[in-house]
Amino acid sequence: MATSSAAHPAKLAKRRFGGDEVAYCFTLLFAVSILVITVFLVWELWVHSSPARGKFGLGFLTSSLWNPVTDQFGALPFIYGTVITSALALLIAVPLGVGAAIYLSELAPPRLSNTLTFLVELLAAVPSVIFGLLAIFTLIPLMREYFEPALQSVFGSLPLFSGHIYGVGYLTAGVILAIMTFPFIISVSREALMAVPREQREAALALGATKWESTYDAVLPFARLGILGSVFLALARALGETMAVTMVIGNDPKIHASLFAPGYTIAAVIANEFTEASGDTYLSSLVELGLVLFALTMIINGLAQLLIVLTTKKGSAKA
Amino acid sequence: MKTFVVTGLAILPALLASSAMAADTINAAGATFPAPIYQKWFGEYKAAHPEVQINYQPIGSGGGIRQLIAGTVDFGASDMPMKDGQMGDMKVKPLHFPTVMGAVVLSYNIPNVTAILKLTPDVIAGIYLGNVKSWDDAKIKAANPGVNLPSKAIEVVHRSDGSGTSFCFTDYLSKISPEWKSKVGVNDSVQWPLGLGGKGSDGVEGLIKQTPYSIGYVELIYAVQNKMSFADVQNASGSFVTPSFKSVSEAAANSKEMPDDFRVSITNAPGKASYPISTFTWLLVPSHIADPARKKAITGFLGWMLTTGQKDAEGLSYAQLPKAVVTKVQKQIAQIQ
Numbered sequence: 254m255a256t257s258s259a260a261h262p263a264k265l266a267k268r269r270f271g272g273d274e275v276a277y278c279f280t281l282l283f284a285v286s287i288l289v290i291t292v293f294l295v296w297e298l299w300v301h302s303s304p305a306r307g308k309f310g311l312g313f314l315t316s317s318l319w320n321p322v323t324d325q326f327g328a329l330p331f332i333y334g335t336v337i338t339s340a341l342a343l344l345i346a347v348p349l350g351v352g353a354a355i356y357l358s359e360l361a362p363p364r365l366s367n368t369l370t371f372l373v374e375l376l377a378a379v380p381s382v383i384f385g386l387l388a389i390f391t392l393i394p395l396m397r398e399y400f401e402p403a404l405q406s407v408f409g410s411l412p413l414f415s416g417h418i419y420g421v422g423y424l425t426a427g428v429i430l431a432i433m434t435f436p437f438i439i440s441v442s443r444e445a446l447m448a449v450p451r452e453q454r455e456a457a458l459a460l461g462a463t464k465w466e467s468t469y470d471a472v473l474p475f476a477r478l479g480i481l482g483s484v485f486l487a488l489a490r491a492l493g494e495t496m497a498v499t500m501v502i503g504n505d506p507k508i509h510a511s512l513f514a515p516g517y518t519i520a521a522v523i524a525n526e527f528t529e530a531s532g533d534t535y536l537s538s539l540v541e542l543g544l545v546l547f548a549l550t551m552i553i554n555g556l557a558q559l560l561i562v563l564t565t566k567k568g569s570a571k572a
Numbered sequence: 573m574k575t576f577v578v579t580g581l582a583i584l585p586a587l588l589a590s591s592a593m594a595a596d597t598i599n600a601a602g603a604t605f606p607a608p609i610y611q612k613w614f615g616e617y618k619a620a621h622p623e624v625q626i627n628y629q630p631i632g633s634g635g636g637i638r639q640l641i642a643g644t645v646d647f648g649a650s651d652m653p654m655k656d657g658q659m660g661d662m663k664v665k666p667l668h669f670p671t672v673m674g675a676v677v678l679s680y681n682i683p684n685v686t687a688i689l690k691l692t693p694d695v696i697a698g699i700y701l702g703n704v705k706s707w708d709d710a711k712i713k714a715a716n717p718g719v720n721l722p723s724k725a726i727e728v729v730h731r732s733d734g735s736g737t738s739f740c741f742t743d744y745l746s747k748i749s750p751e752w753k754s755k756v757g758v759n760d761s762v763q764w765p766l767g768l769g770g771k772g773s774d775g776v777e778g779l780i781k782q783t784p785y786s787i788g789y790v791e792l793i794y795a796v797q798n799k800m801s802f803a804d805v806q807n808a809s810g811s812f813v814t815p816s817f818k819s820v821s822e823a824a825a826n827s828k829e830m831p832d833d834f835r836v837s838i839t840n841a842p843g844k845a846s847y848p849i850s851t852f853t854w855l856l857v858p859s860h861i862a863d864p865a866r867k868k869a870i871t872g873f874l875g876w877m878l879t880t881g882q883k884d885a886e887g888l889s890y891a892q893l894p895k896a897v898v899t900k901v902q903k904q905i906a907q908i909q
Contacts, residue, residue, distance in 0.1 A: 390778075526761055528631055
């Protein structure tokens with residue numbers, strides 16, 4: 254008994270500092286740091302963009318003028334370029350990625366599935382500048398010589414597919430973004446599909462469904478949240494991608510109707526012009542573009558959350 | 573729990589303070605174009621004078637000027653002279669020290685044309701303004717008799733990032749074309765009337781090589797090292813000149829009188845052998861350096877750079893300063909108080 258009473262404070266100390274309390278403190282610190290960094294980021298962007306906000310006001314968002322000589326700046330061509338390239342990327346990458354994920358998790362023989370999954374994860378780890386180089390040497394000539402003329406010969410009457418073919422431009426940037434983002438879609442969607450309980454499939458099969466019917470009617474709805482999550486992850490990457498895009502988009506700060514024409518994105522113009530920008534208005538306009546990109550990402554994420562809420566109401570599975 | 577947070581915050585300032593007290597190096601930042609020779613110079617100078625450690629960050633001319641104005645570097649470096657407005661913001665006026673010279677060349681990719689193109693100022697401005705649209709334009713044909721120029725649209729390429737190279741090129745265009753001067757103007761980045769933008773010299777090179785019937789501008793060194801074909805340009809005296817160290821030095825030597833602050837553009841220089849799209853690059857040094865040790869180190873380096881250092885220039889594909897300019901720059905060192 255005597256020994257136990259002596260050991261008691263030590264035990265308490267051990268419990269306090271060797272376990273729960275410490276873990277609680279540290280994990281809380283890490284969690285709070287996320288909030289601190291985000292708030293600090295917005296604050297910095299807000300403060301440093303104040304000369305541009307003061308000078309242009311909301312007109313910054315609607316002006317298409319970007320002239321460093323006369324110190325007049327507007328964000329519209331960059332917002333347009335960012336949205337259109339990301340939309341093109343998702344348009345290509347989502348069917349491709351989700352389709353591949355379904356094959357890998359549901360239909361492929363396990364050995365092939367493992368090999369392909371390994372390759373997909375490898376692809377996801379390739380630095381974006383490598384994709385940019387690949388695009389310059391391979392994708393641009395392919396787009397200029399084959400894909401874009403073919404598209405033009407079929408849909409040439411539409412403004413989207415008319416005009417001069419450069420090889421670089423919105424469409425090429427969209428394609429390279431699709432190539433870069435679809436490994437994420439495959440990887441995350443596959444995990445979501447694999448997490449669907451076996452009983453879900455077996456129940457569908459027992460009711461007489463074919464393999465595809467069970468996948469489409471029983472497995473996919475169950476994994477919908479995970480698949481949507483993968484799409485938003487891909488979208489976030491597409492919105493903020495810089496190096497590969499600036500190498501293929503043509504860097505022209507104007508709005509063109511044609512997808513074959515050169516354009517510009519927010520991330521690309523910041524990377525291009527920030528180091529050499531002299532003058533307060535110029536520099537703070539670039540910072541304000543950063544703020545716009547941040548807001549754009551927030552808005553799109555908000556819409557994404559809304560979409561999830563709306564679809565889970567009618568859906569069959571909750572996260 | 574609170575204690576942990578407090579301890580963590582208490583350590584931070586201690587860490588920051590210790591890094592601020594680090595060794596007594598001289599810090600410089602700025603232009604990327606002369607960075608290779610600057611790195612070599614600072615290395616060689618340290619080998620000869622071990623007490624002088626100069627740390628150079630090639631962050632771009634605009635960045636160099638910004639850091640100099642903010643006082644975070646001991647001196648800056650730039651491919652374009654500082655504007656009056658920028659100098660007016662500073663309590664201690666900076667001095668411009670020319671170091672070496674470079675040229676901007678027009679590089680092109682026209683399949684099946686091997687001859688070296690000759691370009692007139694009129695044609696260059698016309699191409700970049702969008703007035704000359706096709707390679708078989710009468711103006712291009714007139715300057716290149718015997719060359720079989722195709723009837724293809726000219727794909728114009730320019731730098732998308734802010735760059736001293738763009739400053740030199742737009743400075744030249746503004747001198748030869750009133751239309752360019754009024755519509756676009758001079759800057760390290762401008763609103764280009766047309767064309768594709770490449771990031772950095774390598775981005776421009778990539779676009780030119782990958783786009784048939786294209787034309788773009790890069791630094792001479794870059795075009796030579798990457799075996800790109802580039803045009804002879806007609807200068808102010810009417811003769812077509814091949815860009816080289818020699819024709820760049822000629823431009824500096826023949827340039828109208830050198831102003832006392834060395835803020836001079838040598839584009840479109842007179843003289844039969846002058847290459848018209850040439851430029852100095854400068855170190856921007858404050859005219860007053862409070863710390864005597866730093867002042868001694870910086871003035872010592874400047875003196876060395878103008879004599880021994882110049883010999884390194886051509887090995888790294890830069891043009892040396894003409895003798896007359898060197899003599900004049902040497903006198904300016906004494907103005908550092």
